[in-house]
Amino acid sequence: AQSVTQLDSQVPVFEEAPVELRCNYSSSVSVYLFWYVQYPNQGLQLLLKYLSGSTLVKGINGFEAEFNKSQTSFHLRKPSVHISDTAEYFCAVSGPYPNQGGKLIFGQGTELSVKP
Amino acid sequence: DGGITQSPKYLFRKEGQNVTLSCEQNLNHDAMYWYRQDPGQGLRLIYYSQIVNDFQKGDIAEGYSVSREKKESFPLTVTSAQKNPTAFYLCASKTSGGSYEQYFGPGTRLTVT
Numbered sequence: 001a002q003s004v005t006q007l008d009s010q011v012p013v014f015e016e017a018p019v020e021l022r023c024n025y026s027s028s029v030s031v032y033l034f035w036y037v038q039y040p041n042q043g044l045q046l047l048l049k050y051l052s053g054s055t056l057v058k059g060i061n062g063f064e065a066e067f068n069k070s071q072t073s074f075h076l077r078k079p080s081v082h083i084s085d086t087a088e089y090f091c092a093v094s095g096p097y098p099n100q101g102g103k104l105i106f107g108q109g110t111e112l113s114v115k116p
Numbered sequence: 117d118g119g120i121t122q123s124p125k126y127l128f129r130k131e132g133q134n135v136t137l138s139c140e141q142n143l144n145h146d147a148m149y150w151y152r153q154d155p156g157q158g159l160r161l162i163y164y165s166q167i168v169n170d171f172q173k174g175d176i177a178e179g180y181s182v183s184r185e186k187k188e189s190f191p192l193t194v195t196s197a198q199k200n201p202t203a204f205y206l207c208a209s210k211t212s213g214g215s216y217e218q219y220f221g222p223g224t225r226l227t228v229t
Contacts, residue, residue: 009156032216034216034217036220041204041223041225042222042223043120043122043206043220043221043222043223044159044206044208044220045220046217046219049216049217051216090158090159094216102147102164102166102210102216102218103149103161103164103174104149104159104161104218106151106158106159106160107158108156108157108158109156109158
């Protein structure tokens with residue numbers, strides 16, 4: 001079975017500071033990995049995804065993530081955050097098997113709060 | 117514009133009543149999903165459908181029912197058997213094939229009193 005753990009439930013940070021949101025996953029098979037962002041009372045928007053290839057993945061809004069297979073991690077980073085990055089961030093994993101229906105397993109979420 | 121619509125945005129019901137949440141997509145996606153979101157618990161899968169007239173239970177299907185009569189539509193009924201129905205409900209869809217990301221609607225916040 002697959003699982004996802006987001007290691008921080010809340011991350012406060014000052015504007016223009018760097019940030020890292022941590023995500024570890026558990027799986028006995030190869031996986032696809034995703035980061036989504038959710039603004040208050042809205043749906044989820046895809047930030048970036050890792051399917052294969054380069055382990056450093058760049059996404060929208062200046063975010064990037066690094067897939068580390070040996071540490072089963074997929075941490076999200078941004079070198080300089082803005083007030084507008086305040087939101088909840090979800091890490092998700094999907095297995096490669098078609099008969100799993102493309103299901104996503106989500107972490108519990110990390111609330112990023114950017115302060116002026 | 118292509119996308120997923122969920123209606124209504126806010127829904128209020130009395131305990132003991134069934135309620136149906138709408139989800140429509142015009143992305144021509146084959147698969148559709150319903151998730152429930154509660155504070156601090158992430159998203160949990162209720163039901164999903166990979167093709168028309170077929171659907172499977174997710175992790176928390178008890179007290180919910182769905183139908184998939186058209187490719188574009190995947191309504192979710194929250195029945196009176198669902199013990200704690202107040203939550204934020206999100207619908208998503210994805211294309212079949214190699215792209216594994218799901219696209220999400222704006223959500224419906226259901227409050228049952």
